[in-house]
Amino acid sequence: MEFADSAPILAGHLPYPLACRILHFTPKSVMDRHSSPWAELNFALSGMMEIGIGGVTYLSPPQYAIWIPPHVEHCCQNEGDVHYACIGVPAAACDGMPDKPCTLEISPVMRTILADFERRGIRYPATPEDRRMAQVVIDQIRQARAYASYLPSTSDTVLAPVLSALQRNPGDKRGATHWAATAGITERTLLRYCQQHLGMSFNEWRQRLRVVSALGLLDAGHSVQTVARDLGYSTPSAFIAMFQRLTGESPDSARKRGMQPVS
Template identity: 45%
Template sequence: MAGQTPDPPPEGRIDGDEPRPLSFRTEVYRGGTAFPRKIQPWGELLYALSGVCEIEVEGRRFLSPPSYGIWIPPGTAHEAWSREDMLYVTTYVSAELCESLPRSVRTLALSPLLKAVLADFAGRGITVPQTAPDRRLARVLVDQIALAPQFDSYLPFTADRLLAGIVDSLSADPGNRLSLAEWARRTGVTERTLSRRWQSAFGISFNEWRLRLKLVRALSLLDAGEKVQSVARSLGYGDASAFIAMFRRMTGASPTTLPQSAARKPGEAGPQITRGRAGCPGGG
């Protein structure tokens, strides 16, 4: 992906350093930043505080929106990019601690406890746990990764050229209200054919996929501090109540009750925030 070239590594960590046995980094990445393909001998948990990261593994694309982490096991080739500014947390886990963790790339629903531990480390500027209490907290985090609900991909993508064109259009404009029947006419197939092809490629229906896309975009906008009414309009909802109903149905919570502590613009974040650099999110 073309884009900005991340800065060289800051002092205190050399690219390729082994975690000891866990380490953490919170960084700002500007929109358009690309992270070249890389293989590492340790695991990574990637988690967006704001923005959305796109990660590609063996031709499959994974989205990392707020509230969902991406687990990358040791020895997995991956590359990534950000289309928008994002504030990102990376946890590096040494290979010996990965035995109980997923053996393939997985989307994880992050627990409040896991996010609280990461927030505590970031707030205190802890990149490598040194004290006995901090080491115990770090091991709790490893346990939480193992216990987290796993998904093959929250928002699946496909290499199918016909479907990829629709995906690109919807990704560029999540408020697009064209129905499946209208997309079928535009692509020259029947609605039934397009529906079957979509279900086969994604494992979910067209409407479900579009709802997930809207949720992903909504989470990013809300974490950036956008008002609920503004988010609703950008996603094609005529009024905020319809958007709130969708959000509550998808998450079990209302967007009006989301905590605002993470609603920060990149570059205005707390301690230990640095700019991105070569490698995938977190710099490892």
């Protein structure tokens, strides 16, 4: 397993509204547990990052970010190649922002500004123009739609293997009855465990998994028809309806946005 460098230290004494780091991780990379006096907004420009916070694994697919308040310990790992942004926000600028780790939707405005910073190599916005754009990013974080965790996980010894198997093959069509049998429990118990440990139903978790998987595939340029087939949908229209209901946009729009250059 390949280990990433330890987290870069932010210059906390500098009076900038935020700090931008664009990081690249090769497959099977790991960043050891660490914390920062700054808050962090982590989101994938491509690929899928897994961030561990307090025993919970947060997934950071394209179009969604993980918000980590100041001084909260976390670690990172990834299965595949990941190119992602880490936006540091000074603690003094965190008023009105979530006080607990959560998942935030990323707006097109925020992505455009940060892509411009990346293109010009801006780490600490210093000019009046760049600081104004950085303030827009701060405002966008405050306004972003938040989720406790878009795709929650659990360390429960009965439920965790079921979720892991589904994550390896999100297009698996077999239902709750099959997965309960593999876990040696009744279907009713499986459904109860999902509500207890995940805070949602088995079917809702599976749909969110498919959305997360679809975002990665669409971001890589796969067609809507191919993604629908790979995720087990009998028709593209059924997949499109599910995706639009959960994300508020069509998969084709997500695919086209993901294919836009990030620098």
